[in-house]
Each structure stands twice: as structure tokens, then as C-alpha cells.
Amino acid sequence: xxxxxxxxxxxxxxxxxxxxxSKFGAVSESKHVFINAGLQERYQRHPKKxxxxxxxxxxxxxxxxxxxxxxxxxxxKLPIVYHAIELFPLDEAQLNALNHADxxxxxxxxxxxxxxxxDFGIGRIAYAPTVGISPYFDxxxxxxxxxxxxxxxxxxxxxxxxxxxxxxxxxxxxxxxxQKLYNASRKNAILTTYCVKGEIRRALQNAGxxxxxxxxxxxxxxxxxxxx
Numbered sequence: 295x296x297x298x299x300x301x302x303x304x305x306x307x308x309x310x311x312x313x314x315x316s317k318f319g320a321v322s323e324s325k326h327v328f329i330n331a332g333l334q335e336r337y338q339r340h341p342k343k344x345x346x347x348x349x350x351x352x353x354x355x356x357x358x359x360x361x362x363x364x365x366x367x368x369x370x371k372l373p374i375v376y377h378a379i380e381l382f383p384l385d386e387a388q389l390n391a392l393n394h395a396d397x398x399x400x401x402x403x404x405x406x407x408x409x410x411x412x413d414f415g416i417g418r419i420a421y422a423p424t425v426g427i428s429p430y431f432d433x434x435x436x437x438x439x440x441x442x443x444x445x446x447x448x449x450x451x452x453x454x455x456x457x458x459x460x461x462x463x464x465x466x467x468x469x470x471x472x473q474k475l476y477n478a479s480r481k482n483a484i485l486t487t488y489c490v491k492g493e494i495r496r497a498l499q500n501a502g503x504x505x506x507x508x509x510x511x512x513x514x515x516x517x518x519x520x521x522x
Contacts, residue, residue, distance in 0.1 A: 295391050303393045310462045314355045318513035321397045324358050326511035328454045331519055332486035336452050340482055346373040352440050353456035354380035357410040358394055365398045367430040377434040440471055445478035455487040467494050472501035485520040
């Protein structure tokens, strides 16, 4: 267990020997990289085309990005369909060690437990069973690799790419994977990730995305945003 600088708890993967979040703040990092640079940016650019947003997350991990998306959806009163995949889900004891519920509005705290603990669907079909977490947040979780999943074309508005680093999981940071995500994205979709390595940005560009480096959260100078 790691208590990060903003008071939020993260974990370290024993399998990959890497933490799920920055030591400078798990919640602040997730808000900056995924909520503000991805979800909020997509909405601000095209508010009239956003009666409902479809979000895809590569790497559910601790569920923090989903929790913060729930809070955003409730604040904005804008429906979100959130589809997350994770090949190596955390166990109940690990999830219970987290304090993500402390960082959302009081009435939503019980929803955090639902997000973290609802079952993963298993299999290749993209449309896993949906759990209605709130009137503004529907959740689909699948225990599957991005390499194996079949995704619908022209479907997602926002993509959170939150895999472990390219040094740890190089097979996930390839042009082939980004091409799959490009095909699954709607026009004007935004993909965000914490990684700014040149080879990763080139792979995104080769897949068809317009790629830019933007300021990062505390402790990280830059992050990557890619737009279809």
C-alpha cells in the first residue's frame, strides 16, 4: 500500500513491480491525465454532440478512473457508459485497502464499492453485462486483454489508456493496439495517457491519431493526448 502525496492510497503490483499511480498523488494524477485532459476536454470541444459519452478504459486497475468519472458524470448531469478491461483484477483485500470513496461526494461513496467490486465479464464479446451504478453512470467490466477483445467500430468518445509502462508491458503499446482503438473511436474522440515516449507517440500517429504533448500533473512534465 502506498499513501500518495494528496492522501489517496495506491497499490504496487507484485506481478509487474510497478505502482498503479504516481507517488505525488493518485487522485490528482488521474484527474489531470484522464478526467481533465480527456473526458472534460472532449465535452468542452463538442458539448452539443455529447448527450451521452462512451468511455473505454484500457487497464481498470484500482477503479480510480471509473470512480472519478462517476463523480464527473454526476456533477455534469451527463450520462456515461463506461467500458473497462483488466486482465489481472485486484482481489477483495486489495480493493478494501483503498480510500477512493473519501474523494467523492458523500452520497456517492457507496457507489464506489459497487464500481470496485462488481463482477468482471469474461470473454471476447465487447458488450459485457452492464451494471447501472447511477442514473448517469453505466459500467461494463471485462477480464480480458486488449490484444484479444473485439471492439465495435466508431463507438467510443474517450479512451483512457492506463496500462503499466511500455518497459513492463511493451506488447500493449504498439501501433497494432492503437489501430484497434482508433477504429473503435468515433470522430473527434480523445485518447489520453501518461506516457510521452517518442516511440509511443509515433505509434499513435501511425495508427491515425493527431498527437500532442500537453502539461502533466505534479511530478510529471508532460503527458500525451491523441485525437481522431
